[in-house]
Amino acid sequence: xxxxxxxxxxxxxxxxxxxxxxxxxxxxxxxxxxxxxxxxxxxxxxxxxxxxxxxxxxxxxxxxxxxxxxxxxxxxxxxxxxxxxxxxxxxxxxxxxxxxxxxxxxxxxxxxxxxxxxxxxxxxxxxxxxxxxxxxxxxxxxxxxxxxxxxxxxxxxxxxxxxxxxxxxxxxxxxxxxxxxxxxxxxxxxxxxxxxxxxxxxxxxxxxxxxxxxxxxxxxxxxxxxxxxxxxxxxxxxxxxxxxxxxxxxxxxxxxxxxxxxxxxxxxxxxxxxxxxxxxxxxxxxxxxxxxxxxxxxxxxxxxxxxxxxxxxxxxxxxxxxxxxxxxxxxxxxxxxxxxxxxxxxxxxxxxxxxxxxxxxxxxxxxxxxxxxxxxxxxxxxxxxxxxxxxxxxxxxxxxxxxxxxxxxxxxxxxxxxxxxxxxxxxxxxxxxxxxxxxxxxxxxxxxxxxxxxxxxxxxxxxxxxxxxxxxxxxxxxxxxxxxxxxxxxxxxxxxxxxxxxxxxxxxxxxxxxxxxxxxxxxxxxxxxxxxxxxxxxxxxxxxxxxxxxxxxxxxxxxxxxxxxxxxxxxxxxxxxxxxxxxxxxxxxxx
Numbered sequence: 063x064x065x066x067x068x069x070x071x072x073x074x075x076x077x078x079x080x081x082x083x084x085x086x087x088x089x090x091x092x093x094x095x096x097x098x099x100x101x102x103x104x105x106x107x108x109x110x111x112x113x114x115x116x117x118x119x120x121x122x123x124x125x126x127x128x129x130x131x132x133x134x135x136x137x138x139x140x141x142x143x144x145x146x147x148x149x150x151x152x153x154x155x156x157x158x159x160x161x162x163x164x165x166x167x168x169x170x171x172x173x174x175x176x177x178x179x180x181x182x183x184x185x186x187x188x189x190x191x192x193x194x195x196x197x198x199x200x201x202x203x204x205x206x207x208x209x210x211x212x213x214x215x216x217x218x219x220x221x222x223x224x225x226x227x228x229x230x231x232x233x234x235x236x237x238x239x240x241x242x243x244x245x246x247x248x249x250x251x252x253x254x255x256x257x258x259x260x261x262x263x264x265x266x267x268x269x270x271x272x273x274x275x276x277x278x279x280x281x282x283x284x285x286x287x288x289x290x291x292x293x294x295x296x297x298x299x300x301x302x303x304x305x306x307x308x309x310x311x312x313x314x315x316x317x318x319x320x321x322x323x324x325x326x327x328x329x330x331x332x333x334x335x336x337x338x339x340x341x342x343x344x345x346x347x348x349x350x351x352x353x354x355x356x357x358x359x360x361x362x363x364x365x366x367x368x369x370x371x372x373x374x375x376x377x378x379x380x381x382x383x384x385x386x387x388x389x390x391x392x393x394x395x396x397x398x399x400x401x402x403x404x405x406x407x408x409x410x411x412x413x414x415x416x417x418x419x420x421x422x423x424x425x426x427x428x429x430x431x432x433x434x435x436x437x438x439x440x441x442x443x444x445x446x447x448x449x450x451x452x453x454x455x456x457x458x459x460x461x462x463x464x465x466x467x468x469x470x471x472x473x474x475x476x477x478x479x480x481x482x483x484x485x486x487x488x489x490x491x492x493x494x495x496x497x498x499x500x501x502x503x504x505x506x507x508x509x510x511x512x513x514x515x516x517x518x519x520x521x522x523x524x525x526x527x528x529x530x531x532x533x534x535x536x537x538x539x540x541x542x543x544x545x546x547x548x549x550x551x552x553x554x555x556x557x558x559x560x561x562x563x564x565x566x567x568x569x570x571x572x573x574x575x576x577x578x579x580x581x582x583x584x585x586x587x588x589x590x591x592x593x594x595x596x597x598x599x600x601x602x603x604x605x606x607x608x609x610x611x612x613x614x615x616x617x618x619x620x621x622x623x624x625x626x627x628x629x630x631x632x633x634x635x636x637x638x639x640x641x642x643x644x645x646x647x648x649x650x651x652x653x
Contacts, residue, residue: 108653110350110635112375113367114646116359117331119537121311123296124211127219127575128540129556129644132293134355137336137649138319139296142168142185142204142275143287147639147650152396157631159639161647163291167191167199167320168275180228181279183286187272192341193299194324201269203297203320208277209262210303211294219544219574220294222567223558225593226283228266233259282596288559296320322348322649331357349637349651359536361508374632375646381512384437387630395438397642398627399450400556401565403443404502404517404620407546409579412498416617417489422550423620424482425524426517427469431622435512438628442468443621446613447565447605450624450642451557454602458562462606465613479524486525494526501530504552505539513622514552543577553577556625556643562605563592569612580618585611 115130123135136145144166147159169188176182191199208224210216212233221234236256239247247255266278279286289295302316310316317325322344323336334355338348356373358364361380367373379387387393406413406422413419428442441449444464453461469475483493491497502517504510511533518529534542543551557564567589568575571582585608592604612618627644637651 107351108349108651109352109354110375110648110651110653111354111356111373112646112648113356113358113364113373114377116357116536118334118357119540121317121334123293123298124207124216124218124220126293128536133645134334134336135293135296136321136645136647137323137353138317138321138325138339139293139298140166140321141291141293141296142166142171143291145291145639145641145645145647147637147647152640152642155394155396157633157636157638158394158396158629159637161639161641161645163287166291167297168290176278179281181282183277183279185275185277185290187275188343190343191320192343193318193320194339194341195318196341197299198272199297199320200272201275202272203299204275205267205269206300207297208267208295209265210298212265213262214259217574218294220292221574222570223289223292223294226279226281226286226289228278228280229260229264230266233262233265236260281594284596284598285559285561285563292558323353326352333357348649350648350653353648359506368630368632371632374635375629375638375648377627377629377646378507378509379628379630381435381437381509384628388438392630393438394629394631396627396629396640397450398556398625399448399560399643400554400625401443401446401448402440402513402552402554402622402625403446404622405543405551405553405578406618406620407549407551407579408581408616408618409546410549412489412491412500413549415489416615417485418491419620420617421482421485421489421525422521423617424466424478424485425521426620426622427475427520428622429469429471429475430520431513431516435516436509436623439626440623442470443623444468445609446619446621447562447609448557448624451562451565452560453562454598458602458605461602462609482524486527491527497525497527499528499530500549501532502550502552503532503534503539503542503548505536506533510552546577546579550620551577553619554625558643562602562609563589566605566608566612567593569618578618580612580616582611582616585616 114133118131118134119128120126121131121134123139126132126135143163145161146164148162150160152158152160167187168185171183171185174182187201193199211218211221212224212230214234224230236259238254239257241247249255268276270276297320299318302310302318306316314325314327322339322342324339326335326337328334336353338345338351361378364376365379365383368376384393406419408414432440432442444466445459445462447458449457449459451458467474469478486494502514504514514531518531521527521529542548555565569580569585570589571586588604588608588611592601595601631638634653635651639647
């Protein structure tokens, strides 16, 4: 109970929650393993060494969809708004500041009402903002970047982050064909027949001059300013991106950024070194001369390097060492608003049957996993949207209730298993007979492996089914899951802002982050209603309706627990700050 209250308090204090989906270890997608380096001299002074994960899948702000990539890009790029240290500590720790939303590249804005209920934000860019090569950052850079994000050809998983902007639907969803009476023409499957896709230049963003960026929204989106601080909405330079759209991020000469730090070198599968950006408007307030992100996926090696003083920060360590690290006070636990879950491929047998999906979910003993595997205060999940996300009057999870009773004791687990066994029998597999061998996929990581082994044992014992385990490096794993080339896989989602829609709109039919390949027109309708209304009561009801469909009816996901975040920090390092959804910031650290 204390963890739930703490989570909600931190969420409220932070105004909103910045994070991308995923998190975990990564592997190179770069075309070359050779280091790319600048000619800048080796930094002297305060050099911070941290480990978030291994090789990021991408550091293109528009294409990234993982927490590790977002942390890295968040140090090198800056949006209209940014996260800053509020001066308060995250509850329960003394060495981690709480982040708050403040103006970034924009120094101010006005919000006005347009025609037909449209809402217009007029941002005024601050003086002295520049790219790392010294050229001015202009409103036109934001126009280009937001159009690029919305363009289907960019294939950005997070394109829908700006779906509240006027014109987005016609650009990304297309303009439907209508009949003589003005009704939308449907195909044989009941989907709208698309006449054409609008040109990206019709997106509701404009730059009347270099210092003014105007955004027209179709409705008054309550979390729009958080979007303005989200990595997908960061500006990028049109001249360098268009000249080499697939590889501009791999060369320090073309990886031009507008944030506090710039990339100095990238030795693939080893480290990314960032150095202070002398063109940054707040350069004098920056901390470390360099921040080196060590790229590692071996938890034992991470802990060894930290204890040897080679790393100043880690957020992963061997599962078996967690109890002793907690006992001696070296391991910190902070709120982390997200859900760890298994993702079923809803379009492939045997998980194309909701009864099989529900049976596998009920057969999970989450209490065992959080007490004996993760061991850092996680709470067994009873729905997909986690505790700590704002509802109409309080907590969305509390208001929505539980979709099943987690197995807090042996009797409850026995009840859950009995129901699961009956569901599997109803699906044609009594006592597991005839059920095919299935594979559980996870990305290479000590914690994910231990959880996979626990799931394998629980499903085998409870349902009498055979489950194989398979692990892949991070980048390969992400692509495999995205393409639907799996049966059941490890997944996790961290909110992008403090609103339930951040957990729910990803499951729209055809969505870029819809790894479950899930599709239900009733669900789509509920999400579209939630995303088109500024009325809190209407929005919340529509989102509860949507969760009722995907969890209470279709059981497309198998939530296991609600996250907490663990980390270890060199006691000499001061000034680190954090959003409750996993984004650590080191740009103002001192030692």
